[in-house]
Amino acid sequence: MAKPQDRSSRDRPASAKLRLVFMGTPDFAVPALRVLAADYDIVAVYCQPPRPKGRGMRLTPQAVHQAADELELLVRVPERFDQAAADELARLAPDLLVVVAYGLILPEALLALPRLGAINGHASILPRWRGAAPIHRAIEAGDKQTGVSVMMMDKGLDTGAVILERHIDIADTDTTGTLHDKLAHLTATALAEAIPMLADGSAALTPQDHDQAIYAHKITDAEAELNFTHKTTDILNKVRAFSPWPAAWMMIKQGDKSQRLNVLAATTASAKPTPTTIAGKSGAILGKGETGGMVIATADGAIELTQVKPAGKASMSGRDYLNGYPMPDHIITAADRD
Template identity: 45%
Template sequence: MPEVQRIVFAGTPDFAARPLQQLLDAGVRPVAVYTQPDRPAGRGRQASASPVKQTAVAAGLPVFQPPHFRDQTSLDELQALQPDLMIVVAYGLLLPTAVLTTPRLGCINVHASLLPRWRGAAPIQRALEAGDTESGVTLMQMDAGLDTGPMIAERRLPLPATMTGGELHDALAELGAQLLLETLPDIEQKLAAARPQPDTGVTYAHKLSKQEGQLDWQQSAQALANRVRAFNPWPVCWFEWQGKPVRVWSAQADSAEATRPGTVRRSDERLYIATGDGWLELLQVQPAGKKAMPVADWLRGSGQALQSGEVLT
């Protein structure tokens, strides 16, 4: 079979910029890079280039930013590149069949889970939220479904009990880049041997929302501790006190029998909140308008008024 020479890379966030940079470091230069259009960001809401675009521009690669692939112009641009293969990593746009079939070898995707578990938009956070003890990355051949294509290769990663969403993101970005580089030299043979995903074990990682970050004290302490670490650094868990949100960056579960959910138990330096099953000990918090701090600093400062026996809603 002909050698894979003309590669197109498609991705948007930092999770995708890392494998793109490692491809470049290994001497693999895509003929073009696709990324989402610049979006408003920061306090000034000025248009900001994605991490993938920044990486591509720094390397002198052509960049395409179609808002979608529903028009013929975008499809014609891709076809004119005559790609052998399209590598897709967290691109954020649905690819129609006309795009998937344009490259000679089709499109492959680096997905941040062990498929078929956690198909969808937020596999990193959902794995931690569910208390999974293992995650990893899957390299798959893309089809018209949502992360349903045949699996080419995978790498597994054990999950420490304290790992945050941000830490897992970084670990899987590195693991995905390594897997891609290892597989690319004989990708044609690996594609021919790709295996269908099993029908059992399918779960969906639905998109995150800020509203999900609000802590529900009726849930168990372990479920809340999992959510706190999963949602660090975004969207970050929080609860309301004195009419303002207090963000929770770190917490741990205590299995001791608890009282009414939401009840506060505190000392000078430690803070526990009763849950539906056990106590949640808050370790690092961020009161409104302040920086994140150890809970002891908050209790000695603006959190002094929080008293044992108070019930949070």
């Protein structure tokens, strides 16, 4: 077991004597847990229960659960916060709840239980992109900047007063996968900065402007289907936003067979077809592009598929796909299937 590295009292914040309960579930929350475990007394870690995973569908502890076990921390995995779970949390007598992507609704009474309340590390600059999928939605919308907000929790969904924000640029090459990792580490450092401020009373709480709120609704697989009647930039944003999960996709037809093709990366086709070539033909397959991938017409140009994943196969470059599979006859749109 790997315990958090011990730090001298000179290096630790004055708030280190706080009793924290950490609540988080996926790998996004792991950096925050590790950073806080180095400085604070984490009396318990709460995460969602183990779920079936893999080909054998074996019950597998969540990422935060696994990290907490490595740190030799007490772990609790309630399915919901009924009275028994609430009573157990009360007996821990935490000074502060720290929540990062937990995934369970916490009753309002529970938020008021700790002396300092409950704080949440959220992967957006609130009130923009409240809700379940802020990273996906920021990239899909073409945002140039995002960040993290540390806020006090209240009964609403990501509606509490903000303690601090930390901003980060979204690179043109960022996907949800790469931005996820950047924001996970930024959340960890932001929480480590916010907790001492909250403990010594220096935190300035800024209410959110609820009129400016935009919600990042859960991602569905159906919305990840590419629509080539849209503009090139919008299509490329969707590919980046849904990479690696759930993956943008399209249905292709080859002879009498149709299959799903996931699109993990794409780029603007370097040699754009002329308007006369593609007039009225958004979604037409135009051949191979500069890197050897499939080129598809959009509403205002064309894209080249640079990384794809055929159904039941590993991901591969666009070039390798066309080296191993025939060029599809055409794309089957949602309208074609209706």
